[in-house]
Amino acid sequence: MSIFRAETPTVKQALPGAETTPCHWRVKQFLEKLDKPPSNKVLDLNNCALNAADIKQLIAILPLLPDLEEIDLSWNDLIRGALQPLTLQFSHTQKLTVLRLNNCRLTAKDITSLGVALEVTPYLEILDLSWNNNIGGNLSSLTQKIPKGYHLKTLKVTDCSLTMEDGKSLAQLLNRIQSLEELDLSINKNIGRSLKSIAQELKYVSGLKVLNLHMCGLKQDGFQCLDDAFQYLRELKKLDVSCNKEMGGGFRNSDAHLANLRDLEVLDLHQCCITEEDMAILTQIIPLLSSLQELDLSSNKSVGLSSDNLLSRFRFLPKLKSVLLSNCSLQQNSFASLAEAALHLPELKILDLSWNKCVGGNLKLILKALNLEAELQELRLSSCSLVDKDLACLALVIQDGPLTKLQKLDLSYNHHISDQGWAMFYQRVGALEQLSELDVSLRPMLLRDCREWFGELLAALSKLPGLLELDLQGWVLSTSQQKQLESFNWDNERNVHINS
DSSP: OHHHHHHSTTOOEEOTTTTTOEEOHHHHHHHHHTTOOOOSSEEEOTTOOOOHHHHHHHHHHGGGOTTOOEEEOOSOGGGTTOHHHHHGGGGGOTTOOEEEOTTOOOOHHHHHHHHHHGGGOTTOOEEEOOSOGGGTTTTHHHHTTSOTTOOOOEEEOTTSOOOHHHHHHHHHHHTTOTTOOEEEOOSOTTGGGGHHHHHHHGGGOTTOOEEEOTTSOOBHHHHHHHHHHGGGOTTOOEEEOOSOTBOTTTTTTSOOGGGGOTTOOEEEOTTSOOOHHHHHHHHHHGGGOTTOOEEEOTTOTHHHHOSSOSGGGGGGOTTOOEEEOTTOOOOHHHHHHHHHHHTTOTTOOEEEOTTOGGGTTTHHHHHHHSOTTSOOOEEEOTTSOOOHHHHHHHHHHHHHSTTTTOOEEEOTTOTTSOHHHHHHHHHHHTTOTTOOEEEOOOOTTOOEEOHHHHHHHHHHHTTOTTOOEEEOTTEEOOHHHHHHHHHHHHHHTOOOEEEO
16 A cells, blocks of 8 residues: 555655755655755756666656756756757746756757747746857747747856857847846857847846856957947946957047946956057046956957056956956066055955066065955966065065955966975975965976975975865975975875875
């Protein structure tokens, strides 16, 4: 009798960890086989290497999960071509709010099936289809099925080989999903060709908070169309237009509606070939973005060469937490301006000055200017032509206490530092008790012996209880030194990952 009842679909068994919410025993059995915690609301099968039998079982159990709110089938190759029988069961999961199908090798037929399934999932808020190349050229079979007033909040189609026609079909969708808050079109190099169509329709999603157009083939005129759309996107918090190398000069003829984004917290413009004319405009605009917390201008050489110095105006952005200026050709004047502005950045947590040679010999300018309240957590100084006096200054600051919260320190590719300079640094670095990552690597072709300071390093490791990653590439370690590093973890019950 008990066996009969256990196999009857109407009889359910409470799942541990699911707050006594009932769920069928077959669901529990399926999840336990995949080493997943039991739940009747979240079905997380991300990267589970599902086989044909697993998918067949999954199809069978979906009707037993009427309270399901989230499904993640990402990184399972065999979903390819099998989506239709799965989506046919979505009528039993009408409370579904999150669906993730990243890198499932979806076919054109899968996309069509998914479009049909959206009609029976009226509460879906997050749809992530990233890294499915076959979506390119087939997006309209999905977007055309989404009805007007659909409450989708997040749409991600990163690296899906979207075409210009896909961009146009997406533009037509925007006025039907006015609840959209996040749109991620990154790494679709042809989408820039239809950006004018998309930008014109962005006015219908005035509540948009995240717009990601990283590596989308934006050109000057494309960015100018986007700038026109900013006047409607007053709630935007994150804008990423990075790695669009033909965008340079796009600020020149814009109406600078970017300045109206007073809620903007993240602005990513790295590797956009920004011109000096662009910099002159950005120098006027960026200080007006009073909510800005993260700014990435890396790999734009005009940042350091501009006569109208934007860096000095960072003082008007007291909420800045992350400033990334890697490979910006900073000059003595621009670096000094940044150091002066740093006095006014009490919340600064991340500072990246890598690949700016002018830092060498002048590191004390920025170190002395760091606001004592900032509690810097990440400092990147890779390939900055640092010399001994820079490391001596860093060691003194470490000893004095302003860097006590530092978690990541990158000093790689600074080959001008002598063995004595490194030894002195390792004598002080032990004061960084929260340090988790330390990189002191040399360039691959530049091999140097480390015996003069190796003992100091080994002693420092025992004083860094939070260290998880140590990069020593380019330094020549003897067999004895390698064994000492290997035994360090064992002897001290530590798990430091050492790259050498």
